[in-house]
Amino acid sequence: MALIPSLSDIPDLEPVPGGQEYDLRIIKAQKTKSNKTGRNGVLLVVDIIDEDNAMNIMHTLWFGNDGTYTSDDDDKSNMMWRMVKDFVTALGLDPNEDLEAEDFVDLQFTAIVEYDDGKDDDGNQEYAPKNVIGRIVG
Numbered sequence: 001m002a003l004i005p006s007l008s009d010i011p012d013l014e015p016v017p018g019g020q021e022y023d024l025r026i027i028k029a030q031k032t033k034s035n036k037t038g039r040n041g042v043l044l045v046v047d048i049i050d051e052d053n054a055m056n057i058m059h060t061l062w063f064g065n066d067g068t069y070t071s072d073d074d075d076k077s078n079m080m081w082r083m084v085k086d087f088v089t090a091l092g093l094d095p096n097e098d099l100e101a102e103d104f105v106d107l108q109f110t111a112i113v114e115y116d117d118g119k120d121d122d123g124n125q126e127y128a129p130k131n132v133i134g135r136i137v138g
Contacts (some may be wrong), residue, residue, distance in 0.1 A: 005026070006083065010055070011053045012138050013054065013055040013056075013135065014054065014055060014129075015054070015055055015115055015116075015129050015130055015137070016048055016051055016054045016113060016115075016131055017113065017115060018108070018113060018114040018115030018116075018131065018134075019113075019114065019115070019134075020112070020113060021110055021111070021112055021113075021137060022048050022049070022051065022110070022111065022113045023048075023049040023050065023108065023109075023110050024046050024047065024048060024049060024057070024103055024108065024109055024110070024111055024113075024133070025047045025049055025106065025108045026044050026046055026047075026104045026105055026107045026108075027045050027046070027047045027056070027105070027106075028044070028045035028105065028107050029042055029043070029044050029045070029101040029102065029103075029104035030042065030043050030101055031043075031101055032060060034062070036132045037069075037071065038068075038069055038071065039063065039069050039071075039080075039128075040062075040063045040066055040068065040069050041060045041061050041062040041063050042060070042061050042078070042101050042104065043058065043059075043060050044059045044060070044061070044104055045057075045058060046058075046059055048113065048131070049108070053099060054131070055130060055131065057113070057124035057130070057131050057132065057133060058130075059132070059133050061083070061084050061087055061088075062080055062084075063076030063080060063081065063084060063107070064076065064078060064079070064081040064084075065077040087136070090109070090136035091104070091107050091109055091136065092107070092109075093107075094120070109136055109138070110137050110138050111133050111134065111135060111136045111137060112133075112134040112135045112137060113131050113133060113134060114131065114132050114133075114134040115129065115131060116129065116130050116131070116132050117129050118130065
């Protein structure tokens, strides 16, 4: 008997079709830092509920100036923080309270999920196809 049998019946994880509403759940949240810019953020790993063979969505909330990162001018920093504020508000969190990465875990929400084919403007494959959160609804 083989140690590992044929795995041909195990389906690969794939992106779901884009442009549709899906119920989502944040299953992991962790602090992150951009290797390119040094910008801080929180990386959210998001499960598409009831889509057994769907790839998880990786969604990062990038911060504006926040102590260790101070490269943005005021307009850029405020724009980045406004995007964070809009996202946490849409999730039902209070943007007037201090938040930790753990506060995101197990939050459920509905969003329009888009499909990103991973190709550049010339049609060259830059990265594997994936889903992205287009807009939170509700």
